[in-house]
Amino acid sequence: xxxxxxxxxxxxxxxxxxxxxxxxxxxxxxxxxxxxxxxxxxxxxxxxxxxxxxxxxxxxxxxxxxxxxxxxxxxxxxxxxxxxxxxxxxxxxxxxxxxxxxxxxxxxxxxxxx
Amino acid sequence: xxxxxxxxxxxxxxxxxxxxxxxxxxxxxxxxxxxxxxxxxxxxxxxxxxxxxxxxxxxxxxxxxxxxxxxxxxxxxxxxxxxxxxxxxxxxxxxxxxxxxxxxxxxxxxxxxx
Numbered sequence: 001x002x003x004x005x006x007x008x009x010x011x012x013x014x015x016x017x018x019x020x021x022x023x024x025x026x027x028x029x030x031x032x033x034x035x036x037x038x039x040x041x042x043x044x045x046x047x048x049x050x051x052x053x054x055x056x057x058x059x060x061x062x063x064x065x066x067x068x069x070x071x072x073x074x075x076x077x078x079x080x081x082x083x084x085x086x087x088x089x090x091x092x093x094x095x096x097x098x099x100x101x102x103x104x105x106x107x108x109x110x111x112x113x114x
Numbered sequence: 115x116x117x118x119x120x121x122x123x124x125x126x127x128x129x130x131x132x133x134x135x136x137x138x139x140x141x142x143x144x145x146x147x148x149x150x151x152x153x154x155x156x157x158x159x160x161x162x163x164x165x166x167x168x169x170x171x172x173x174x175x176x177x178x179x180x181x182x183x184x185x186x187x188x189x190x191x192x193x194x195x196x197x198x199x200x201x202x203x204x205x206x207x208x209x210x211x212x213x214x215x216x217x218x219x220x221x222x223x224x225x226x227x228x
């Protein structure tokens with residue numbers, strides 16, 4: 001399985017600012033995913049990021065709020081824009097494995113917005 | 115719509131006792147099924163997966179799960195729980211017809227008492 005790292009591991013931010021989260025994979029992968037895990041909740045898919053194309057966003061998530069970059073096959077960023085306390089969550093990236101919807105996850109970024 | 119139900123929000127078992135975590139799904143396609151574990155402050159680790167074939171699958175850390183199509187279930191089991199198994203467990207479902215996306219259940223928090 002791929003080794004995935006995320007930066008930062010945690011951050012505390014002020015309302016109205018933006019934070020960019022980085023996801024680095026140790027091997028080339030076609031599909032990467034960004035999830036949000038709100039406190040005490042399960043994972044919700046934000047978007048799917050393929051290299052060389054625009055990210056595909058799930059219902060309820062928009063590019064202006066969560067812009068995503070995918071400059072190459074080992075790296076992606078998610079920006080949380082104009083943050084409010086409701087954006088306080090763990091943000092996780094994952095990559096598709098080689099078989100059948102399998103995904104491997106990074107350690108997550110714990111974001112607190114004051 | 116696709117959905118995954120984990121009926122138990124919290125489960126407490128004694129160390130050394132057996133464990134069963136329930137997962138039911140509703141999918142209009144042949145499902146691919148996964149169990150992930152999330153320890154406090156960590157990302158998600160894949161415990162096991164089912165794609166096809168033998169309906170009893172073995173995973174890491176001594177876990178197993180059984181796919182029962184007639185009951186739309188994929189319950190996770192362990193014969194003897196260790197204190198280090200205390201974590202949150204997520205069932206997830208995907209299908210080829212829905213691309214590479216996964217839908218996650220709400221999670222079950224496992225507490226182990228000594």
